Amino acid sequence: MDWNETGELVRRARAGDPAAWRALVDRYSRLLYAIARSYGLGGADIDDVVQTTWLRLVERLPRLRDPARAGAWLAVTARRESQAVLRRRGRERPLTGHTPTVTGPHHAVFGRELAGSVAAALDTVPPRCRALLELSIASPRLSYAEISTALGVPLGSVGPTRTRCLLHLRRRLGVA
Template identity: 75%
Template sequence: MEDESTGDLVRRAGRGDIDAWRGLVDRYSRLLCAIAHSYGLSGADADDVMQTTWLRLVERLTLLRDPARAGTWLAVTARRESLATLRRLGRERPLQGYGPSVTGPHHVVFGRDLAASVGAALETIPPRCRRLLELFVASPPFSYSEISAALEIPVGSVGPTRARCLTHLRRQLDGVT
């Protein structure tokens, strides 16, 4: 199934082949999850985005003009669903996972200060940079091709864009604007 092209999987799934559906789900679920998380969604909200994205594909599967580009179609749809979820919730969520990793009173205080500083700096950089950096620190980390699809940038631009975003973040943390 890994050697089979996305276009072939889509065509087979359109004919009701359950193995083709499993192949598509295996191939793209991690990407859809990354996209939902890149918008600050987690838990049930991220799951809802993924489920709705798959539902949209089911509804339009036989209407796709280029079945080989179904991965891109899924990524765009997941971004739109993530934004719709944020609008429905009426708020944006703070970044998660930047707390201290070591315990003890002084580590807790330092960790909170560091998390607050990084969180504040992240709020000042462009949203696209924030999303890119979040995808890099996700656990497990996402590949360049997954990040490329999630952010709609060429794979060759992921590294240089990451470097520029980190420079932006460092300048904010150092108080240089």
């Protein structure tokens, strides 16, 4: 399946084509299960995350701006749903390593400015790079195989493409 085929499947699913829905579910369900598992969820919680993620796609399908990026959208949604399950269960795990502490308003302003700069720089990278970077950032626990499946690119190209995309982004941010 090539990069643009996901977009075509989404367009057909919008039109009510059950074969397109089956193809989307076949293509992305393993990824969604892997994301939920990566949050330490099990059994029914994983099933709930996957089912809710598909429900969110059904709800937003008519308004999905870029059908070709549906895989990245599903991955981000599964991550958010997994976090929501953890919050509801009161089991959200703290981040490991050093977590910076906000000590004043200047830190909040700097953080917003940095986020804005990164978002603006992401807007300048090619669409495939943007999708790969968004997926990598949104779900850092995904394997290259899962990213390959989500984006419909060869497994061996994920690492080198990611490296080139990060270099492009760093140049745009002036940190390369």
